[in-house]
Amino acid sequence: MKEQEALQLIETVISKTKKDLTDNGIFYLIWGWAVFIAALSHLALEVMPIAYIPSPFVWPIFMSTAGIISAIIAKKQMAKQQVKSYAEEFIKTMWFAFGISLALSIFITLWAEPMLCYPIVLIFYGMGTFTVGKIIKFKPLIIGGIICWLLSIASLFVNFNTQLAILAAGILISYIIPGHILYKQAK
Amino acid sequence: MSILVTAEEAEFNYLKEQTKATSGNLSVQIDKLKKAGYISVEKSFRNNFPLTICKKTDKGLLAFEKYVNDLKAYLKL
Numbered sequence A: 001m002k003e004q005e006a007l008q009l010i011e012t013v014i015s016k017t018k019k020d021l022t023d024n025g026i027f028y029l030i031w032g033w034a035v036f037i038a039a040l041s042h043l044a045l046e047v048m049p050i051a052y053i054p055s056p057f058v059w060p061i062f063m064s065t066a067g068i069i070s071a072i073i074a075k076k077q078m079a080k081q082q083v084k085s086y087a088e089e090f091i092k093t094m095w096f097a098f099g100i101s102l103a104l105s106i107f108i109t110l111w112a113e114p115m116l117c118y119p120i121v122l123i124f125y126g127m128g129t130f131t132v133g134k135i136i137k138f139k140p141l142i143i144g145g146i147i148c149w150l151l152s153i154a155s156l157f158v159n160f161n162t163q164l165a166i167l168a169a170g171i172l173i174s175y176i177i178p179g180h181i182l183y184k185q186a187k
Numbered sequence B: 001m002s003i004l005v006t007a008e009e010a011e012f013n014y015l016k017e018q019t020k021a022t023s024g025n026l027s028v029q030i031d032k033l034k035k036a037g038y039i040s041v042e043k044s045f046r047n048n049f050p051l052t053i054c055k056k057t058d059k060g061l062l063a064f065e066k067y068v069n070d071l072k073a074y075l076k077l
Helices: A002-021 A026-047 A055-080 A087-112 A114-136 A139-157 A160-186 B002-006 B012-019 B023-035 B058-076
Strands: B009-011 B039-046 B049-056
Touching (some): A002 B002, A002 B058, A114 A160, B002 B009, B002 B049, B002 B058, B009 B012, B012 B023, B023 B039, B049 B058
Antiparallel strands (some): B009 B049, B039 B049
C-alpha cells in the first residue's frame, strides 16, 4: 500500500539520519586514554621516581598531544560534515567552557591547595559527561558523570597518590568506556 | 523533509545521497519546499565550492507532522 510504504520510508530515513548524527566517541577515547595513561604514569613516577623526570611532567606531554590530535581530527570531521544536529552547538560550547574552567581550576588549586586539585577536576568531568549524556540520552555517560561526582568526594579523604588512582578510575568509567561503546555503535 | 525534521540542517550533497535523487530533481524539490515556506535555504561557499544548506521551518515541521499523522490515521481505517 502506498501509504504504508510512505510511512516506512519516513521511518527508515529518520533512523538513517539519526545514525549519521551520532557521536562516534572519538574525542572521549582520545582524552580518556590520555588522562588515564597520564594519571597512571604520574602515579608510577611518584612511587618509583626516575632521575631528572619530575612526575607532574607527564601531564603537559599527554595533554598537549591529546590536544593536537583532537584539533586535527576535529578539523577533518568538520570539513566532511554534511548534516548537523540541534544539540551539537550546545555540546561544543559546553566542552569549550569546560576546558577553560578545568584549566583555571587546576591552576588555582595547585597554587592555593593542591590536594583539592583532583577532587575538583572530577567535579568537572562529572558535569561534562553528565550533561552530554542527558542531552544525547546516552546512559553510560550519565552514569559515568554521577560516578565522577561521587569519586570527587571520595578523593577528599585519601592521599595524593590514591587520588591519582581514583582519577584514573573516574576517567575510565566516564570517558573511556562510554567512548568505546559510542565508537562501536557508530560502526 | 524526514531528514530536515530529524537534523538541524543538512547540506545539498547529503540530501542528494540520502534521497538518491539527481541534482536537478532535488533542486526542483527544494525550490518547491522553499516556496511553500517549509524550508529555508542558505547558499555560501566552502573552499571555493558552492555550498547549499537547508533547514526546516516551523511551518515545515507542522506540515510534516500533519502529513505523518494523516498517514497513520488513514492506515488505521
